[in-house]
Amino acid sequence: MQRRTLLIRGCQAIAAAIMAVLFVPIGRFISAPLFRKSQSSSGAQRVAKLGQLEVGKPMQVPIIGKRQDGWTLYPDSVIGKVWLIRRNEEAENPEECKVDAYSAVCPHIGCGINHSPDKNHFICPCHGAVFDEQGAKMNLEEPGYNNPSPRGMDSLICKVVNSDDGDDFWVEVEYEQFQIGLSEQIKK
Amino acid sequence: MLTNFKTWLNDRTGYQKMLGLYSNRVLPNGPSWAATTASCMLWMFVVVLLTGLVLLSSFSPSASSAWASVFYIEQQPAGSFLRGLHYFGAQALIILFGLHTMRVLLSAAFRSPRELVWITGLLLIPLLMVWAVTGNPLPATQKGYAQIDVEANILGSSPVIGPFARQILIGGDSVGNLTLTHLSFLHMALLPLIVISLTIFHIWQMFRHAPTDKELPPEMVEGAARYWPDQSIRNWSVFAVVFGIVAWLAYTVGAPLELPADPELHHIARPEWYFLFLFELRRYFPPELEIIATMVIPTVAMIFLLLLPFIDRVCSQRASAILRFVIVAAFAASWTWLTFTSLNRDWNDAELQASRLEEEKLRERVHALADAGIPPEGASFLLASDPKIQGPILFERHCASCHSHVDENGEGIAAKEQKAPNLYGFASRDWVKTVLDPEGWTAEHMFGNTELAESDMSYGVVDGLPDVAEDLPKLIAALSAEAELPYQVDQDTADADIIAEGLEFLQSEDNCAMCHKVYDAGENGIGPELTLYGSRSWLRDFISNPAHDRFYANDNNYMTAFAPDRNHPERNTLDEKSIDLLVDWLRQDWYEPETPAVTTDEKP
Numbered sequence: 001m002q003r004r005t006l007l008i009r010g011c012q013a014i015a016a017a018i019m020a021v022l023f024v025p026i027g028r029f030i031s032a033p034l035f036r037k038s039q040s041s042s043g044a045q046r047v048a049k050l051g052q053l054e055v056g057k058p059m060q061v062p063i064i065g066k067r068q069d070g071w072t073l074y075p076d077s078v079i080g081k082v083w084l085i086r087r088n089e090e091a092e093n094p095e096e097c098k099v100d101a102y103s104a105v106c107p108h109i110g111c112g113i114n115h116s117p118d119k120n121h122f123i124c125p126c127h128g129a130v131f132d133e134q135g136a137k138m139n140l141e142e143p144g145y146n147n148p149s150p151r152g153m154d155s156l157i158c159k160v161v162n163s164d165d166g167d168d169f170w171v172e173v174e175y176e177q178f179q180i181g182l183s184e185q186i187k188k
Numbered sequence: 189m190l191t192n193f194k195t196w197l198n199d200r201t202g203y204q205k206m207l208g209l210y211s212n213r214v215l216p217n218g219p220s221w222a223a224t225t226a227s228c229m230l231w232m233f234v235v236v237l238l239t240g241l242v243l244l245s246s247f248s249p250s251a252s253s254a255w256a257s258v259f260y261i262e263q264q265p266a267g268s269f270l271r272g273l274h275y276f277g278a279q280a281l282i283i284l285f286g287l288h289t290m291r292v293l294l295s296a297a298f299r300s301p302r303e304l305v306w307i308t309g310l311l312l313i314p315l316l317m318v319w320a321v322t323g324n325p326l327p328a329t330q331k332g333y334a335q336i337d338v339e340a341n342i343l344g345s346s347p348v349i350g351p352f353a354r355q356i357l358i359g360g361d362s363v364g365n366l367t368l369t370h371l372s373f374l375h376m377a378l379l380p381l382i383v384i385s386l387t388i389f390h391i392w393q394m395f396r397h398a399p400t401d402k403e404l405p406p407e408m409v410e411g412a413a414r415y416w417p418d419q420s421i422r423n424w425s426v427f428a429v430v431f432g433i434v435a436w437l438a439y440t441v442g443a444p445l446e447l448p449a450d451p452e453l454h455h456i457a458r459p460e461w462y463f464l465f466l467f468e469l470r471r472y473f474p475p476e477l478e479i480i481a482t483m484v485i486p487t488v489a490m491i492f493l494l495l496l497p498f499i500d501r502v503c504s505q506r507a508s509a510i511l512r513f514v515i516v517a518a519f520a521a522s523w524t525w526l527t528f529t530s531l532n533r534d535w536n537d538a539e540l541q542a543s544r545l546e547e548e549k550l551r552e553r554v555h556a557l558a559d560a561g562i563p564p565e566g567a568s569f570l571l572a573s574d575p576k577i578q579g580p581i582l583f584e585r586h587c588a589s590c591h592s593h594v595d596e597n598g599e600g601i602a603a604k605e606q607k608a609p610n611l612y613g614f615a616s617r618d619w620v621k622t623v624l625d626p627e628g629w630t631a632e633h634m635f636g637n638t639e640l641a642e643s644d645m646s647y648g649v650v651d652g653l654p655d656v657a658e659d660l661p662k663l664i665a666a667l668s669a670e671a672e673l674p675y676q677v678d679q680d681t682a683d684a685d686i687i688a689e690g691l692e693f694l695q696s697e698d699n700c701a702m703c704h705k706v707y708d709a710g711e712n713g714i715g716p717e718l719t720l721y722g723s724r725s726w727l728r729d730f731i732s733n734p735a736h737d738r739f740y741a742n743d744n745n746y747m748t749a750f751a752p753d754r755n756h757p758e759r760n761t762l763d764e765k766s767i768d769l770l771v772d773w774l775r776q777d778w779y780e781p782e783t784p785a786v787t788t789d790e791k792p
Contacts, residue, residue, distance in 0.1 A: 007417035014424040018431055022235065022273075025266035032264045037644050066561075070246075071253060071260035073561030 043174065048099060050160055050169035053086035058115045058132075060084075060104060060124070063175045080105070081112060082156060083122070085133065089170045094160040094169055101158035101173045102135045108149040122153065150183040168183050207382070208284065209395045213415035215529070216399060219422055222295075224753035225288040227423035232281045233387070235431065237380065239274040247326070249372040251365045252566030254328035255448040259558050259567065262445060272438025278320060280434050282462050285316060290516045294509065296500070301397050308390040310493055315383050317463075322375040324460065329446040330547075337477035342482050363449075418439055420512075432503040447551050455547070456540050465526035553577060556781045573765075575765050579773020580764055586750065588610070592633060608746065609634045613775050615671035615722020617679070620664045624650045638746055645715075649747075653699045659690070663700075666690025671722030674777045694718060705738070712737050727771040731762070 047061040060083055067077040081104035090096040102122075104113045111126035121138065122131040127148045132138045135153035139145060157174040177188040198204045215223075246264070248257040261267040289309070292298060298306030321339055325332030340363075346355030357368025413419070447453060459467050470481040492499075493515075500508050521568075534540055550571070557570040571577055583593055584601055592603040592610045600612060610633040613619050624630035626648040630636045635646070650656060669680045669687045680687065694700045701710030705717040717738040720726045731750040734740050740747075751760035751767060762770075772778060 004417060007421045011417055011424045014428045018231075018428065021431070021435055022238065025273075026238070026264040027271050029242055029264055029270055031244070032267075035265075041634050068561065071248070071256035071562055072564050074564055075561075 013169065025147065027048055033163070039105070039139065044159070044172045046161075046170040047082060047101075047173050048084060048171045050086070050171055051097070051162075053084060053171070054090055055086050057117075058083045058085045058133075060115070061173075063173070065175070080177065082173055082175065083113070083115065083153070084158070084171060084173075091169070094162055096167065097160035099158050099160055100135070101156040101169050101171075102131075102153040103176070103178070105154070105176070105180070106149060107151045107154060107180055107182075107185075113153065150181060151185060154178045154185055159160060211414075211416040213395070213398050215413050215415055215419055216411075218413045219415075219418040220412045221422055221426070222291055223419065224423045224426040225284055225291055227420075228427045229281065229284040229288055230387075230391070231427050232277055232284060232430065234276055235434075236277040238275065238282060239270050240376070242270055243274055244376055247372075249326065249368040251328055251368060251449070254326060254368055255445070255567040256558070256562040258327040258445055259555075259562065268442050269435075269438050272442045273434060273721075274625045275443035276434045276437045276441075278323065279462070280430055282316065282320065284430070285313065289313070293496075293512050293516050296512060298497045299500065300497065302393065305390055305393045305397070306497055307494055308386050308393070308492050310490070312383060312386055312390070314490065315379060315386070319375065319379045319383065320460065320462070322371045322379065325363075326371055326375065327445055328368060328449050330449045330455045331446045331457070333449040334455045335459060336367065337363050338457050338459075345479060346483050347479075348560075410631070445551075445555075447547055447554060450568040450571055450573065452572070453547075453550075454543070456543055458534065459530075460656075461527065464521050464530040468526040468530035550577065557779060559781060560779060573769070574778060575769050575772035576778040578769045579767075579778075582762075582770050583773070586762065587770070590747075594633075606633060607637050609638075611774055614727075615668060616676060617664055617668045620668045624660065624664065626651070640746065649703075656699075656768060659693050662690035663693050664690070666694055667718060667721055670718065670720050671726075671775070672720075672724075673722070673775055713741060715738065722775070724768075724771055724775065724777075728767055729773060731767050731770065732760075 003007040032041075035160045045063065045065070047063065049060070053059055060081055062078045063080040063082055064076050067079050083102045083104055085100045087098035087100060088096075090098070102113075105111075106113050106124040106126065106129055108124065108127055108129045111124050113122050113124045113129075113131070115121075116123050120133065122135070123129070128145075129147055129149035130138050130140055131149070131153045135155055137147050137149055137152045139147055154176075156176060159172045160169050161172050162168075163170055179186045179188055213512060243261060246257060246261050246267075248254060258271075261271055292306065292309070321336070325336040336358075340354045340358050343357065344350045346353070354362075357367070357370060359370050404767040447455075458464075466482065466486070469485065470478055473481050500511070503511060553574065553576065554567065554570055557574060558567060563569055580593075580601060583591075587593075588601050589604050590607040592601060592606055593612050594600040594602060594610055595612050603610075622631070622634060623645070626646055628634060629643075630641050630646045635641050635643070640646070650660075664685050665680075666687045667690070668676065669683075669690075672680070695706045695709040697709055700706055700718060703714035704710050705712045707719050716730075717726075729736065730739055732754075734747045735749050735752070748761065750762040751764065752756070753759045757763055
């Protein structure tokens with residue numbers, strides 16, 4: 001009986017060892033997406049010439065960057081959209097030029113935010129979140145309207161810089177992605 | 189608590205009776221090491237199934253992405269190990285299958301009442317082979333494509349249904365997207381279903397005809413033992429060793445990922461080692477009788493083995509033993525002989541070995557490029573768009589009839605007939621230095637064999653320029669800097685002051701600009717334009733049309749214009765992409781992976 005128990009324990013030990021060699025790697029392989037770093041920031045990039053922007057009139061520009069999709073690297077892919085609003089007429093000293101940039105991703109559930117020129121506000125077509133010219137949450141004077149967005153539009157770091165030949169100005173935006181559904185702005 | 193649960197579960201499912209089939213088995217002749225092949229195979233089969241299932245989660249069966257997705261799997265944590273387990277596990281399974289079949293033959297375990305166990309087991313052999321054949325091309329490697337192409341053509345050569353079967357398997361005339369989806373369907377859906385069904389039937393029948401302790405109490409028969417755990421410990425020990433070898437191979441060697449499929453590549457197809465015996469057998473038949481080796485012999489052998497239990501019945505004990513021994517010995521000997529003859533022939537085939545070596549170099553390059561990201565066009569695009577790979581091919585095809593490309597060690601591409609300069613390091617400081625020296629200019633490997641051997645450059649026009657002795661190094665640095673060569677960028681940045689002075693010299697109408705256009709100075713017409721000399725745009729324009737006003741103008745009778753007509757690309761010898769590749773290669777402007785700091789203690 002002693003021998004029988006010993007043999008059974010031996011079988012079990014071998015089976016357990018083999019299972020470990022098999023299932024630990026399987027677990028690591030399957031759980032890999034959990035530990036992959038997201039590359040949401042692509043650094044500052046030039047998105048428009050200053051001259052293209054009219055004061056007070058928002059313009060949407062795409063953010064172009066590298067996008068790694070599993071095994072494929074898209075070298076020039078649209079990785080996001082940004083609303084630009086030029087705030088003053090200044091066109092001499094780049095440091096005095098004021099341009100604001102807001103991510104077009106709605107903080108509510110991630111839809112793309114549109115701009116309504118008639119009403120002069122931003123509106124998300126999915127669930128009707130509305131934002132004013134400063135990107136802040138606003139409430140419409142409509143009965144029963146309740147703004148679903150937990151926070152205002154996400155503002156991005158935006159600068160005006162000289163072009164390489166010095167005759168022109170570029171608007172430079174540092175694009176970031178933020179977590180949706182939170183009242184705080186937290187980077188993804 | 190646990191006991192209660194077990195009782196409840198057994199009440200509902202009756203699982204203990206099922207387990208009893210296994211644990212109550214007895215071995216009339218006691219446990220044996222030889223009998224471990226069956227269990228070993230079963231568990232290896234489970235390993236291959238499980239790893240295959242996991243790999244399936246990240247595999248993309250499409251011509252443009254299959255290779256990329258397999259490369260991606262290799263980069264994932266444990267991905268390479270799991271793929272290695274699948275790859276070596278499958279091969280271990282093939283070996284175990286051979287051993288198991290031979291053991292069953294020798295022990296005559298196919299005899300009544302186990303005929304169906306034998307037949308279902310045998311049917312697994314061709315299925316397992318098809319399983320391997322459909323798996324190998326899945327990463328869309330050049331090797332896999334070449335293999336499935338040949339295998340499909342062998343299938344196509346079989347009578348009557350052959351051509352149709354081939355067409356359906358390949359999904360058209362040539363290997364591509366549909367081949368990969370068809371192979372995935374066979375490899376990951378149809379074959380697993382059939383093989384698992386047959387295996388279940390095989391094991392069920394075997395249990396059905398196995399003696400249990402009800403018939404044969406072990407304490408009553410001398411030498412008998414219970415299967416569990418006396419045989420089980422042997423099974424598990426052997427499986428642990430086999431699995432250990434497979435896991436070790438998977439960890440240290442890993443499954444290969446050869447070059448991605450590319451019709452431009454020349455690949456000498458060979459089957460995997462386990463099919464080499466059929467490949468070798470085919471050699472001994474004239475082409476019109478090839479089908480005997482590829483189809484007739486395997487089919488006849490298969491049918492004979494399937495009928496063996498019934499043939500065995502009419503044989504005497506002695507005849508049966510001889511028959512069984514002869515089958516095993518004949519198969520083992522012919523398989524070994526054929527396989528090793530084939531391996532030996534390939535090993536001594538210089539052309540094949542050279543081609544394999546070349547492919548290995550390309551494979552390393554493709555892996556390095558893939559590390560930096562695979563574009564949407566797929567992995568074969570990496571090869572097609574890499575100047576380091578395509579440059580020499582294009583140069584040899586279009587330039588090497590007159591130009592050489594030989595480095596300082598004398599290595600590179602020699603001109604068929606040196607009628608034009610060695611273009612190695614074009615526009616580098618060394619190159620410019622040679623060109624500005626009359627002796628260098630007229631040298632055999634430079635302009636010596638061209639009509640330009642008689643040009644002003646060869647008479648020392650540079651030496652006659654005012655202050656040249658002092659300014660020559662600056663001139664060399666400045667002219668070479670116009671090329672913005674990536675391998676000279678550090679030097680160019682460091683020497684910015686010298687280069688600025690040299691550029692003034694270049695632009696002076698008393699000096700170079702007398703005969704060359706240099707930015708706003710000078711005019712075209714005598715010598716080629718030196719603005720951005722050797723840069724991408726300069727070289728691209730030059731190769732496209734050296735007879736342009738900016739270069740040799742109407743005097744050009746030296747060099748072919750490779751793309752003079754921009755509006756009608758179809759009239760040009762080279763397309764823009766090829767010219768770009770050549771230019772980038774000449775400028776040594778290609779991607780190199782950042783090498784981790786190399787240890788320098790290997791110095792002699």
